Amino acid sequence: MTAFGIARDRGADVAEMADRVMAAASAWSARRRPHAERLIRRLVADTQSGYDRDCAGWAVLSILTERVATAFEHGWQPIDLHRFVTRSTKEPAAALLGDAMAYHLRTFARATVDPDWWTQMEAIDATSWWPDHESYPAARGARDAWPETVRAAVELVATIWGVPRIEQIGPLPGHALPSSRGSSSQVDARVLERVRALLAKAESTTFEAEAETFTAGAQSLMARHSIDAALLAATAPTSEGPGLRRVGVDNPYEAPKVSLLSGIASANSARAVWTKDLGYVTLIGHRDDLDAVETLFTSLLVQATAAMAQHGQRTDERGRSRTAAFRRSFLVAFAHRIGERLREVVDAEVATVAGERAGTTGADLVPLLEERREAVDHAVDEHFPHLRAARATTVSDGEGWFSGQAAADRASLTGGGAVEGRP
Structure with a gap:
């Protein structure tokens, strides 16, 4: 698990945090909720310092962005994932999903992403609201209470980890062409x-x-x-x-x-x-x-x-x-x-x-x-x-x-x- 080169000086710590998040998400997905809750409490207790919380934040974003990219490849669009998540989770899980989708899509030239995707992102208020790459974990931690954020992240990872393949509609991010945009009528x-x-x-x-x-x-x-x-x-x-x-x-x-x-x-x-x-x-x-x-x-x-x-x-x-x-x-x-x-x-x-x-x-x-x-x-x-x-x-x-x-x-x-x- 990588942190997209953002925190190379703390990559090992981010990877360790990612393993702990995945362990809690696996327990949550397997309906071993008491065990998942214990892992969540330990993770919260061990991330009280700014450095540790920052590593955990990047670990969460790293996992979610990877799963979002896979879901897109499997036919899901932003509005589909948002609908799926809001049917079975609560805030701030949907907000974390929006962050991950915005983070992933910002890696593509805007003209190479179908305009419908940007419309969907605006409709669900999923934007890169944080000032820059380095400040995301701190900004998210300041926006929501940290224990609730960790719990929501674990639940979200468990929810979107195994989404099935569905019908592909339109080009994937990075593959839209100017000639294919807009109505053909x-x-x-x-x-x-x-x-x-x-x-x-x-x-x-x-x-x-x-x-x-x-x-x-x-x-x-x-x-x-x-x-x-x-x-x-x-x-x-x-x-x-x-x-x-x-x-x-x-x-x-x-x-x-x-x-x-x-x-x-x-x-x-x-x-x-x-x-x-x-x-x-x-x-x-x-x-x-x-x-x-x-x-x-x-x-x-x-x-x-x-x-x-x-x-x-x-x-x-x-x-x-x-x-x-x-x-x-x-x-x-x-x-x-x-x-x-x-x-x-x-x-x-x-x-x-x-x-x-x-x-x-x-x-x-x-x-x-x-x-x-x-x-x-x-x-x-x-x-x-x-x-x-x-x-x-x-x-x-x-x-x-x-x-x-x-x-x-x-x-x-x-x-x-x-x-x-x-x-």
Whole structure:
């Protein structure tokens, strides 16, 4: 174990500290918690001096940076690791992870790291906040209480040590090219801005009719956006095919949320694959369609949650709580009905565009769109050769089901192992 050449004059002491951190992390991972706690207490007691604490700090950063680099090579991106860690640990573990990721990425020229990665790092507030290399351990020690920092470091090392390989999305740090950055779409980028504006209005209005109008308008714009992209690709082919994107989906009610996301993806010529154990859905589709799916999912989930909360707590005839069953059934029904409505809007837009462009494009629109769907299906088969269908989510509360369908009718459309989400 090295300290990246930062503390060569104390390399042996850093290596010893790294061995002690790893021993505690191994015990933690093996669920030998009393033993792990004893090792943590000894490590804290033996690092009261500034020198020893500095060595321990570099040991932690050295281990974490090495594991972060390995996780990136195994397909993980910054937002994926952050989501994985926050599902099973507490602060300051997530902050330590952010430090390690920032430390690793600063070794690459910024232009050789996919811009999406920098966006993710900003979203999770993972930056090199310390003044310089030499001051990191002291700065981190000053920010958090030292015993809590050591415990969090041990837990974090145990958590990310054996993360599995997942699907690679985009270039690794150091391999991004200027020509590969940014959107490849030649369709007017202002479309998505208009979509987001409509969805914001849908989320904020208290009038159901207005919300429905805004949401339907947004889906119509996104459908037209996708159709224009397909027509453009037919006349000016590019090498870019369907891509992958990950979206985090967490409890409570993760299965109905995945159903909602899957239904939105299906209506927008994309597919959704749920990796339940790791808490995310992989979307497979063309870039423009994936932008539409993510945007609409965020808005509709906000609308569904707000509508569901208005019903408050529910009880049965004996006074027992049935709130969880009501809300699960509500979201299942909401997802089902939203999927139907979105497909209706898309079908209408396809028919309109086909009529407008008949005899002028030299391409039959419906077969063209079918080719894009087939390309997405091929990408799913390539990346998920052992995919299995998800079980349908059960519904146990009739009131929740009918309330969810009613909310979906009012919603604004503008605005485990791996399994495929079922709309």
